[in-house]
Structures are given as C-alpha cells and as structure tokens.
Amino acid sequence: MDEMLAKHPTLADFFRQIGIEDFATFASLEEVLRSYPESHFEHYGLDRATVRETFDAFVHRMEGLKDEAQAKVQSIVVLGGYDKSGREEVARIEFVPGEIVCVVGPTGSGKSRLLADIECLAQGDTPTGRRILVNGQAPDHCRRHSSEHKLVAQLSQNMNFVLDLSVGEFVALHAESRMLPDPVAATQLVVACANDLAGEKFVADTSVTQLSGGQSRALMIADTALLSPLPVVLIDEIENAGVDRKKALSLLVKGEKIVLMSTHDPLLALMGTRRMVIENGGIKRVLTTSDEERSHLSYLERWDRGVLRLRDVLRGGGRIEGREWECFEKAISSSN
Amino acid sequence: MTMLVTVSGPPSSGKTSIIIKTVSALRRDGLDAGVVKFDCLSTVDGGLYEKAGIQAAVGLSGNLCPDHFFASNVEESLAWGQQRGLPLVLVESAGLCNRCSPHIKGILAICVIDCLAGVSTPKKIGPMLKLADAVVISKGDIVSQAEREVMAFRTKQANPKASIIAVNGITGQGAGALALLIRQGAAPQASIHGSRLRFSMPMALCSYCLGETKLGEEFQRGYVRKVDWCKGNGVVGG
Numbered sequence: 001m002d003e004m005l006a007k008h009p010t011l012a013d014f015f016r017q018i019g020i021e022d023f024a025t026f027a028s029l030e031e032v033l034r035s036y037p038e039s040h041f042e043h044y045g046l047d048r049a050t051v052r053e054t055f056d057a058f059v060h061r062m063e064g065l066k067d068e069a070q071a072k073v074q075s076i077v078v079l080g081g082y083d084k085s086g087r088e089e090v091a092r093i094e095f096v097p098g099e100i101v102c103v104v105g106p107t108g109s110g111k112s113r114l115l116a117d118i119e120c121l122a123q124g125d126t127p128t129g130r131r132i133l134v135n136g137q138a139p140d141h142c143r144r145h146s147s148e149h150k151l152v153a154q155l156s157q158n159m160n161f162v163l164d165l166s167v168g169e170f171v172a173l174h175a176e177s178r179m180l181p182d183p184v185a186a187t188q189l190v191v192a193c194a195n196d197l198a199g200e201k202f203v204a205d206t207s208v209t210q211l212s213g214g215q216s217r218a219l220m221i222a223d224t225a226l227l228s229p230l231p232v233v234l235i236d237e238i239e240n241a242g243v244d245r246k247k248a249l250s251l252l253v254k255g256e257k258i259v260l261m262s263t264h265d266p267l268l269a270l271m272g273t274r275r276m277v278i279e280n281g282g283i284k285r286v287l288t289t290s291d292e293e294r295s296h297l298s299y300l301e302r303w304d305r306g307v308l309r310l311r312d313v314l315r316g317g318g319r320i321e322g323r324e325w326e327c328f329e330k331a332i333s334s335s336n
Numbered sequence: 337m338t339m340l341v342t343v344s345g346p347p348s349s350g351k352t353s354i355i356i357k358t359v360s361a362l363r364r365d366g367l368d369a370g371v372v373k374f375d376c377l378s379t380v381d382g383g384l385y386e387k388a389g390i391q392a393a394v395g396l397s398g399n400l401c402p403d404h405f406f407a408s409n410v411e412e413s414l415a416w417g418q419q420r421g422l423p424l425v426l427v428e429s430a431g432l433c434n435r436c437s438p439h440i441k442g443i444l445a446i447c448v449i450d451c452l453a454g455v456s457t458p459k460k461i462g463p464m465l466k467l468a469d470a471v472v473i474s475k476g477d478i479v480s481q482a483e484r485e486v487m488a489f490r491t492k493q494a495n496p497k498a499s500i501i502a503v504n505g506i507t508g509q510g511a512g513a514l515a516l517l518i519r520q521g522a523a524p525q526a527s528i529h530g531s532r533l534r535f536s537m538p539m540a541l542c543s544y545c546l547g548e549t550k551l552g553e554e555f556q557r558g559y560v561r562k563v564d565w566c567k568g569n570g571v572v573g574g
Contacts, residue, residue, distance in 0.1 A: 013493055017459045045435055045462025045535060054466070057496035065492070098426070118511060149501075153481045162452055162479050173455070174482040177489035216480075222482045 001026055004059075010179065014058050015214065018044045018051065029055055065179065073151060073231040074135050075095065076258055078118065082131030083282025085109070089128075090283040093276065095258045097231065100114045100249055102269045103262040105278030112260040114278060115234045116258065119152045149328030153228045155220055156236035161208040167191060167219060172229050186227060193251060194222035197243045218243045235261040246271065246301070268306055270297040299332070306331040337524035338417040339359070339424040342410075344438045344464050345448030346457070350474035351428050352381045353386070353505030354448055356388045361515035362424070372413040374406045376432055395563040402429065403436040403537050404544045410440070411528055411551050415464060417563065422440035424522065430560075437463035437535040440551075444522045445499075445534070450475040455486045458494035461537035464490075470499045470517055477504050530552045547562045 002074060005011055005024060015032070016022035020043065026032045033048050041047055046054070059283055080089040098314050103111045104317060113128060121139045131138065134151065163170055171190045175183035191204050198218035206291045217238055224233060233252055238245075238261075249271055252259050261268060269275055270293050277284045304330045313324050320328075345351050352373070359369045370391040373381050377396065385392035396403035406429045417425030421423055429438045431447075439445035447468035449457050452475050457552060458465060465471060471491050476484045488500055503510035533549045542558035 010493065017494060042536075045437060045466060047535075052533075054496060061496040062494055065489075096425070116507070116509060118513075125512060128511065154477075154480065156477075158478055159480050160478060162455060163483060170482070173486055177486045220480050220482070228481055228485060231482075285533065 008062050010062055011058070014055065018046060019177060020317055043064070058207060073258065076118065076232060077133040077136065079131040079133065080283060081124070083280045087282065090286055093283070093286055095260070097256040098253050099260050100253055100259045100261065100272045102272035102275040103260060103278060104264070104269055104275050109278045110281035111278050112236060113281065114276070115236060115260065115262060118232070119154065119234060122153070135145050152229055152232045152234055153224050153230040154234045154236070155224060155238060157238060161216060161219065164209055165206065166204060167202065167208055167211070169207050170208050171223060171227070174223060178227060178229065190222050190226050193226060194219040197221060197251070199243070199278065214243050221248045222251065225255050232258045232260070235259065237262055237264070267297070267300050270300065303332045337423055337526055338414060340414050340465070340525050340528065341424070341426050341438050341444045341518055341522050343426050343446045343448065344427070344429045344436070345436070346453060346461070347430050347432065347449045349450040349453065350505040351448045352384055354472060354474060354503050354511065355426055355428060356384065356390065357503070357505060357508035357511035357530060358514045358518070359390050360388070361511045362518065365515065367423055367519065369426055370417050370420060372416060372425060372427045374402060374409070374429040375393065376402050376430065380389070386560050391422065394509050397561070400559065400561050401538070403433050403438060403563060404542055406438050407533065407537060407544055407551065408556055409412045412563060413530055414525060414564065423519070423560050424564050431461070431464045433538060434461045434464070435538045437533060439463065439467050439534040439539050440528060441532045441534055443525070443528065443531070444518065445469045446472060448472045448474060449491070451483060451487055455483065457546040458490040462472040466495050467534040468495060468498055469496060469521060470501060472514060473504055474505050476502045
C-alpha cells in the first residue's frame with residue numbers, strides 16, 4: 001500500500017471519498033476491504049466487488065492522466081464554411097503556437113460562433129459548416145467528444161468563481177488536479193503572476209469570491225496560462241477588466257499556446273499578429289497587422305497609460321486640470 | 337424494439353434542457369426520441385417537452401420515495417415508447433437524494449451534474465454517478481477554466497470508468513457529442529422484465545426496501561404505486 005500511495009498520492013482521495021481514513025495502515029486493498037463491514041460500503045452506495053473494480057479503474061485512469069504527455073498541437077486550421085446568407089467565407093486560416101489572432105466585427109456578427117466552432121472542433125456539423133483541423137487532420141471522435149481530450153481553454157467576461165475558497169486554496173486545488181510534483185510552488189507562481197497583471201494587489205488568503213472584476217480576470221488568466229494543460233486559449237472580450245492586457249497576452253503566448261481573442265478594443269486588436277474580420281456570420285477577410293499599425297500601437301499604448309493615470313488621479317480625489325492635464329497631453333504627444 | 341436510456345442527476349442540474357437539446361441533435365440524424373419524466377410533487381417539464389415537440393409522459397411519485405416509484409414504473413416506460421413506435425425512450429429521474437440508484441444493468445446510464453453545485457459534488461453522489469456510463473457536466477460556461485478542469489478531474493476520481501461530456505443546456509454546445517454517445521451506446525430492448533438495477537435502492541417501505549433489485553410486477557410487494565397511463569398523471573404531449 002505504501003508503494004501504491006507513493007506512486008499515486010491521489011489514491012488517498014479514493015479512500016477518503018468512501019469514508020476510509022486509516023487506509024495507510026493496511027498492507028493491501030484486500031486487507032482494507034476485509035477490515036470494514038459490508039454495511040460500511042453500502043452506506044456509500046457500493047459493495048466490495050464494486051470497490052475493487054473501481055480501485056483498478058481509478059489507478060488505470062490516474063496513470064493515463066499522468067502519462068498523457070499533453071498532445072502537442074503544431075497547428076489549428078479553420079476551413080471556411082458559409083455566412084448567414086449562405087455565401088462562402090474565407091477558405092482557410094492556419095494558427096500556430098505562440099501566435100495571437102484577434103477576431104473583430106460588430107456585436108452579433110458571429111465572433112462568439114467562430115470561437116464556439118473552434119472549441120467543439122466543428123466538422124461541418126454546426127450552422128456555419130466550418131471544419132477545424134488539428135495538426136492538419138480532422139480530429140478523431142475521442143478528441144471531439146470527451147472532455148478529457150479537449151484542446152481548448154476558454155476565458156470570457158461571463159465566467160465567475162463559484163467556489164468559496166481562498167485564492168491560495170483555489171489554485172492549489174487546480175494544481176493538485178493536474179497532479180503537479182510541487183503544487184505549493186505552482187500556487188505561489190500563479191498568485192504572483194496574477195498580482196503582476198492586476199491593477200490592485202491581493203494576497204493568497206483573499207477569498208476568490210471577494211476579488212474585484214479585474215483581480216478575478218487576472219487570476220483566471222494567470223491560472224489558465226500556467227496551470228491549464230490545454231494548448232489553445234479562446235478569449236471572449238476581456239477588455240474592460242482592469243488588467244495589464246499586454247502582460248496578460250505575453251504570459252499566455254509564452255506558454256506556447258495558440259491565443260484567439262474576440263475584441264472591440266483597438267489596442268488589443270493591434271497586439272494580434274493577424275485579425276479575422278467577421279461580418280454577417282462569416283469570416284470576411286484576414287488582415288495581417290501592418291508595420292504602420294504597429295507604429296500606431298505604441299502611440300495608443302502611451303495614450304492608454306495616460307488615461308490610466310488620469311483614472312488614478314480621479315480615484316485619488318484629484319482634479320483633471322492644470323498640471324495633470326499637461327502631463328497627459330505631453331505623454332501622448334511625445335514622439336516615438 | 338425501442339432503446340432505453342436512464343438520465344438522472346440532482347435537481348436543477350439541467351437534465352431537461354440537456355435532453356431537449358440532445359433530442360434535437362438526435363433528430364437531425366434521423367432518430368426520434370420520447371421522454372418519460374419522473375418527479376416528486378409537481379413538474380412543469382412535461383410542458384417544456386411539449387413545447388419542444390417531444391412526446392413525453394410524466395410520473396409523479398407524491399409521498400412515495402421517488403426512487404422506488406421509478407423502479408416500479410420504468411418497465412412500463414419502455415412499453416409506453418414501444419406502443420408509440422418510438423425508437424428511443426429517455427427516462428429522466430430527479431436524483432432527490434444522493435443515494436438514489438436509478439441505473440439498470442445493460443441499459444445506457446447517464447448522470448448529469450452541474451458546475452455550480454461545486455467541485456465536491458462528484459464525491460457526494462452515490463451509485464447515480466459512480467455507476468453511470470457517462471457523466472454530463474453542465475453550466476461550464478459560467479465558471480472559470482480552473483473550476484471546469486477540477487470538476488472533470490473530481491468526476492474521473494469518483495467514476496474512473498465513465499465518459500465525461502461537457503454540455504451547455506442553453507446553447508446546446510456538446511449535445512451533439514451526447515447524441516453520438518447515445519447512438520453508439522444504447523441498445524434496442526424488447527423488454528427489461530427481470531433486468532437488474534445496478535445497485536440496490538435506498539430503503540423505505542416496500543419490497544425494494546428489503547433489497548429487491550428485480551423489475552417486474554411479481555417482484556413488487558408492499559406499497560407500490562403505478563403511473564396511471566390513461567389519466568393526467570400519465571401522458572402529455574405528442
């Protein structure tokens with residue numbers, strides 16, 4: 001038993017969930033089963049045979065999770081379908097790890113639909129008729145249809161933390177579920193990164209449900225970047241979140257993830273290497289961010305920092321006039 | 337011959353919405369399905385199915401243990417579908433206690449849980465989740481990526497053999513995957529007379545309270561209540 005527990009620490013959870021705490025004192029599963037009356041297992045809706053069977057399956061599955069070197073994704077390809085009027089859209093777009101591609105278009109144009117098609121690895125079976133290829137091939141059934149073989153992590157404005165735990169406990173829970181060798185260090189790293197992204201700092205003892213909008217977004221981004229094993233991240237409109245957007249994106253692509261981001265924010269749109277323009281439900285065109293656009297980006301960033309500064313002045317009870325305004329004008333007009 | 341599938345899960349986990357989306361995905365592939373809904377005191381779900389154009393029957397257990405009521409009526413649920421010529425019947429039962437055990441040996445068994453119920457839910461539910469063939473996790477769109485991943489991990493720990501499918505009952509995302517699992521996993525049944533439950537039910541006051549697991553009228557003793565298949569407690573819709 002000691003050997004088993006050393007190899008699979010999560011076996012402790014297996015025994016705890018059937019009300020057995022002294023599992024480590026036994027030599028084998030059989031001995032555990034003998035030491036508890038049948039009625040003990042009945043209480044948990046099990047019998048000995050089922051416990052035995054489940055134990056084997058548990059060990060097998062946990063081994064599988066460990067071994068599964070996260071499927072390497074070299075590319076994702078979207079083969080175009082049709083827009084809402086049935087017209088063909090852009091035929092083929094390919095994404096590679098470390099790349100940020102933006103999705104732009106008016107509200108209701110179909111940006112979320114595109115992200116949903118990628119999330120479910122559509123094979124001509126969604127309203128758009130799009131097909132998604134992974135490493136140049138149509139994904140097999142297994143990959144498409146079971147949660148454990150998913151490729152895509154999602155971040156959106158609608159997502160919240162519902163667990164009532166502290167930030168530290170919460171991240172540790174995620175790290176444990178990944179069966180990382182050092183969950184404590186992983187937790188510290190995520191909390192530090194999240195603080196680096198958030199406008200207002202928070203500590204590991206803060207309850208996740210008490211985080212501000214910006215703090216929880218920062219924690220979600222840092223956690224997804226550092227702890228989620230999934231190689232593709234879809235971001236649905238996180239612009240108003242009060243996080244350092246540039247740092248957040250570079251954290252995500254540093255992990256060699258493919259990042260697709262639906263946005264209305266010019267700053268974010270220009271941070272992408274390319275952007276897909278969605279109109280009437282279809283991909284109208286794909287634009288590569290030009291050198292001129294990139295040069296405007298640094299101006300926009302100055303402007304953005306200036307506005308953030310004004311925000312701080314306002315929040316600190318100051319006035320946006322006189323010296324403060326001059327500072328702002330100077331900041332945005334200074335040449336590259 | 338009609339296929340039978342049991343769908344169970346805690347109240348408000350999204351069973352009805354998920355079944356409606358899944359039936360429409362099944363229909364796109366040319367497979368029609370009816371639903372028998374078991375509930376406790378009252379339900380509006382019969383109306384929801386009717387609105388979605390799905391043939392449905394409702395059985396209310398009233399003051400009986402809903403689980404025992406289910407075991408006493410599931411055989412007739414299959415017959416109901418057969419009489420209507422439905423190729424597939426989904427039997428929906430609210431897991432009103434976490435100890436309930438509605439799954440039948442040889443019949444595809446699905447358990448629905450939701451992300452809002454918290455990550456300890458998989459641990460808390462008994463045979464309904466632990467002995468299911470597939471666990472559907474709903475409401476993933478409103479929690480964080482971390483919570484989705486922890487929920488899936490905990491479910492794997494509680495039932496290492498089950499397939500795990502994320503389905504969104506509002507948008508229908510994932511319903512296609514569940515429909516595929518049903519088409520591949522459900523087998524046509526002439527009868528489930530004499531079939532066994534996967535696990536004994538929690539105890540109450542009838543023959544099933546004494547550990548009976550066989551289905552069929554001759555195995556039912558004590559306080560057994562039958563759906564009135566002709567009256568309002570029986571058939572709605574279709």
